[in-house]
Amino acid sequence: MTSTLDVGDLRLAYTEAGAGAPVVWLHGSGPGATGMSNFGGNLPAFADYRNIVIDLPGWGDTPRPELDEPLIFHAAERVCRAMTALGIERAHLVGNSYGGAVAMRIAMRHPERVDRLVLMAPGGVLPADAPPWPVGLDRLFAYMAAAKPSREAMAEFVRLMVHDESLATEELIDERYESSLRAHPELPIPPNFGDLTPDLGLIAAPTLLVWGREDQTVPLTWAPRILDGIPDAELRVLPHCRHWVQYERAPEFNHIVREFLQGGAAAASEE
Structure with a gap:
C-alpha cells in the first residue's frame, strides 16, 4: 500500500515492506515508471530488509514542483528528507x-547516509560524444515529447527494455501506459538531469554496478567511465539482458545484490 511523506515542497509517495536493515529503492525515468513497477517483483527476495520503494518527484504518485535545478539534484535531496522523516540515518541504496x-548524488553529497550502493546501468554520466542518443533513450525522449502518446509507442518502448520480448506482456504495457498518462508538469526534452561526472570520486561507499550486456538505453560502453571514476566499484555484466536487469534477470539480480549487501562482493576491499 502506498503512503506519503511531507518532504517540504511536496508529498513523496513510497511503499514499505519487510523488516531489517533499510534499503531504499529508486526507479528509472522511463514513461510510466514507478517504484513498485520497477521493483515490486524483487521485494519478496528481500523480506529480511526494511524496503523503502520510492516514487521519485514527477513519477507515480509523487508530484513534481516547478524546478530551477537538475532533476537528479532535486530528487536526491527529497529522498534524503524522506529518509529523515522515516527515522533512517543510513541505508543501502539500489537505483535503476x-x-x-x-x-550516486546522495552518496556524493551525503556519504554518511549511504552504506552500500547498487547501480543498474545508472544515468547522470554521459560519454563525450552524446548525443546522438542510444535507441532506448531516443524512444524515451520521443514518448515524453508527444502531446498525446499512444499505447503502441509505449509497447515499442517496453520491448526495447528487455532482450526477451515475451517479457513485454500486455499487462505490463497497459500498466506503464496508464501510469504515463498521469498529469505532471512538462519537462524540456531532453530533460535537465544534471551531470555527475566531476564528482564520481566523492563516492566512498562500496559500489556494485550491474549491467545488461545488450542494454540499448544506457549501453555497456558507458560503464567504464563510472567504473573508473568510483574508487570502490565493481561491475557485473549479465548476458541476454537489456536495461531492466532487475526484471529480466530477477533471480540472478536478487542473488547478486543480496550477496553484495551482506558483504560478499566487496568484503575484500574493506578488510
Whole structure:
C-alpha cells in the first residue's frame, strides 16, 4: 500500500515492506515508471530488509514542483528528507537508470547516509560524444515529447527494455501506459538531469554496478567511465539482458545484490 511523506515542497509517495536493515529503492525515468513497477517483483527476495520503494518527484504518485535545478539534484535531496522523516540515518541504496543517478548524488553529497550502493546501468554520466542518443533513450525522449502518446509507442518502448520480448506482456504495457498518462508538469526534452561526472570520486561507499550486456538505453560502453571514476566499484555484466536487469534477470539480480549487501562482493576491499 502506498503512503506519503511531507518532504517540504511536496508529498513523496513510497511503499514499505519487510523488516531489517533499510534499503531504499529508486526507479528509472522511463514513461510510466514507478517504484513498485520497477521493483515490486524483487521485494519478496528481500523480506529480511526494511524496503523503502520510492516514487521519485514527477513519477507515480509523487508530484513534481516547478524546478530551477537538475532533476537528479532535486530528487536526491527529497529522498534524503524522506529518509529523515522515516527515522533512517543510513541505508543501502539500489537505483535503476535515473534512480541510480539519484543514488550516486546522495552518496556524493551525503556519504554518511549511504552504506552500500547498487547501480543498474545508472544515468547522470554521459560519454563525450552524446548525443546522438542510444535507441532506448531516443524512444524515451520521443514518448515524453508527444502531446498525446499512444499505447503502441509505449509497447515499442517496453520491448526495447528487455532482450526477451515475451517479457513485454500486455499487462505490463497497459500498466506503464496508464501510469504515463498521469498529469505532471512538462519537462524540456531532453530533460535537465544534471551531470555527475566531476564528482564520481566523492563516492566512498562500496559500489556494485550491474549491467545488461545488450542494454540499448544506457549501453555497456558507458560503464567504464563510472567504473573508473568510483574508487570502490565493481561491475557485473549479465548476458541476454537489456536495461531492466532487475526484471529480466530477477533471480540472478536478487542473488547478486543480496550477496553484495551482506558483504560478499566487496568484503575484500574493506578488510
